[in-house]
Amino acid sequence: MPTALGHIRVLDLSRVLAGPWCAQNLADLGADVIKIERPLVGDDTRAWGPPYARDADGNNTSEAAYYLSANRGKRSVTVDIASAGGQALLRELAGQCDVVLENFKVGHLKRYGLDYETLRALKPDLVYCSVTGFGQDGPYAHRPGYDFLIQGMGGLMSITGERDDLPGGGPQKAGVAITDLMTGMYATVAVLAALTHRDRTGEGQHIDMALLDVQVAMLANMGSNYLNSGMPPKRMGNAHANIVPYQTFACADGHIIVATGNDSQYQKFVEVGARPDLAADPRFATNPLRVRHRDILVPLLAGMVATRTRAEWIDQLEAAGVPCGPINDIGDVFENPQVKARGVAIEMDHPSAGKVTLVRSPMKLSATPTAAHRAPPLLGQHTDEVLREVLGRSDAEIAQLRAGGVL
Known part of the structure; x- marks a missing residue:
């Protein structure tokens, strides 16, 4: 070739x-x-x-x-x-x-x-x-x-x-x-x-x-955040500076990543978790509001996620079209069927x-x-x-x- x-x-x-x-x-x-x-x-x-x-x-x-x-x-x-x-x-x-x-x-x-x-x-x-x-x-x-x-x-x-x-x-x-x-x-x-x-x-x-x-x-968006606000971003662990929820959560038997990039995905996430009230709450209706009230919202979401296993969450969220995934070690990575298929x-x-x-x-x-x-x-x-x-x-x-x- x-x-x-x-x-x-x-x-x-x-x-x-x-x-x-x-x-x-x-x-x-x-x-x-x-x-x-x-x-x-x-x-x-x-x-x-x-x-x-x-x-x-x-x-x-x-x-x-x-x-x-x-x-x-x-x-x-x-x-x-x-x-x-x-x-x-x-x-x-x-x-x-x-x-x-x-x-x-x-x-x-x-x-x-x-x-x-x-x-x-x-x-x-x-x-x-x-x-x-x-x-x-x-x-x-x-x-x-x-x-x-x-x-x-x-x-x-x-x-x-x-x-x-x-x-x-x-x-x-x-x-x-x-x-x-x-x-x-x-x-x-x-x-x-x-x-x-x-x-x-x-x-x-x-x-x-x-x-x-x-x-x-x-530094991408983090550098831009500073240049356009004058406020140096700080460490946020696995949370995202501009999107909520976009982070890790502890399940009953491990951790998952949930990455809701828009309001529709957030609504589906809490509906799968049997907490539609968290979508109806005016404090959490849009991403800017969720970012503003993250300290109130995230503990509520963490409690919701902790009630089910990692496999249950991944199966249900994938079926609902909510971006999510496991946190693999490198051994898991090379055993992943997608990695093998590629x-x-x-x-x-x-x-x-x-x-x-x-x-x-x-x-x-x-x-x-x-x-x-x-x-x-x-x-x-x-x-x-x-x-x-x-x-x-x-x-x-x-x-x-x-x-x-x-x-």
């Missing part, structure tokens, strides 16, 4: 999560992604375990599950970027690529002759994407940026977690590195836009992606583990489907292959580079 980006080659100088997530998206779409790693050490996330992938005998391999999650579809090449020979090799590789991804500190790659201006002089149509914590300019540009810090600085932790006046209240980070992941997604969009521009004009460009910018952007978990051949199970790309394209064509690579697995194929190096030349400590 044809792929959307089968004509694109990417030089990936990034590591950890935000940059590799972008590169994995591009690989899923068919791009040839060449992942550059430090000899002997590689991407930091290779050591971020346990857990690790296991071989057929159940023994741990050296491949951390964290690393496996973000590096599908790539080819790994080891290069000592600190050596003059390694820098020259990377400039040569960049000249054969359409895109360069990097997440070094601002200005760090200039000393190696691998910055945008240097590479643009060699290849004017190059798309060069820099991912940093704070961007290429501004008073914080020199600072390193990590997802956890940015979730705090960027306001996400001020609106995540239980209310301060309730047990367990206080700031809370998201369960995954959401700022890194969203930066990777925005970077993917930006790279695709820049490639489209290049295809129309022949002109490359520099993309400046900052985790803090992304975190502020993804083929979200995929098994791939792996050179050391034999088989690894990963999550496929969620992008489904009818004409150019994504393809998990290559498992996350072993460190340096494709060094010789790429140097022969892309740069035309002979085996003797590769051996000489290796002997000189370049690879």
Whole structure:
């Protein structure tokens, strides 16, 4: 099958999560992604375990599950970027690529002759994407940026977690590195836009992606709420700032989520709960009124929900057309019939583990489907292959580079 980006080659100088997530998206779409790693050490996330992938005998391999999650579809090449020979090799590789991804500190790659201006002089149509914590300019540009810090600085932790006046209240980070992941997604969009521009004009460009910018952007309605009211939103646990009821409730045997997006759904919810009076009450007739009187309404709804089991509520609310659902653990997720029907978990051949199970790309394209064509690579697995194929190096030349400590 044809792929959307089968004509694109990417030089990936990034590591950890935000940059590799972008590169994995591009690989899923068919791009040839060449992942550059430090000899002997590689991407930091290779050591971020346990857990690790296991071989057929159940023994741990050296491949951390964290690393496996973000590096599908790539080819790994080891290069000592600190050596003059390694820098020259990377400039040569960049000249054969359409895109360069990097997440070094601002200005760090200039000393190696691998910055945008240097590479643009060699290849004017190059798309060069820099991912940093704070961007290429501004008073914080020199600072390193990590997802956890940015979730705090960027306001996400001020609106995540239980209310301060309730047990367990206080700031809370998201369960995954959401700022890194969203930066990777925005970077993917930006790279695709820049490639489209290049295809129309022949002109490359520099993309400046900052985790803090992304975190502020993804505040979405909460950021807009502040900008249009002057009041900083606060933590509300599993409640919604603008919709009531839109939260979790405790059933007789567990918890459910009820998400009533309009007045009709709310009315159906309380009718299923045998409390039509809560729809007739003028204090709760519309969503703005329910938001205003949430402290009165929510305890009444909680008492209603507590009288039945989770299964009973889900069956009855689904039949009535009220959005609802369980709170699954991750084991439950992969056993969910819908997740199974969509083929979200995929098994791939792996050179050391034999088989690894990963999550496929969620992008489904009818004409150019994504393809998990290559498992996350072993460190340096494709060094010789790429140097022969892309740069035309002979085996003797590769051996000489290796002997000189370049690879």
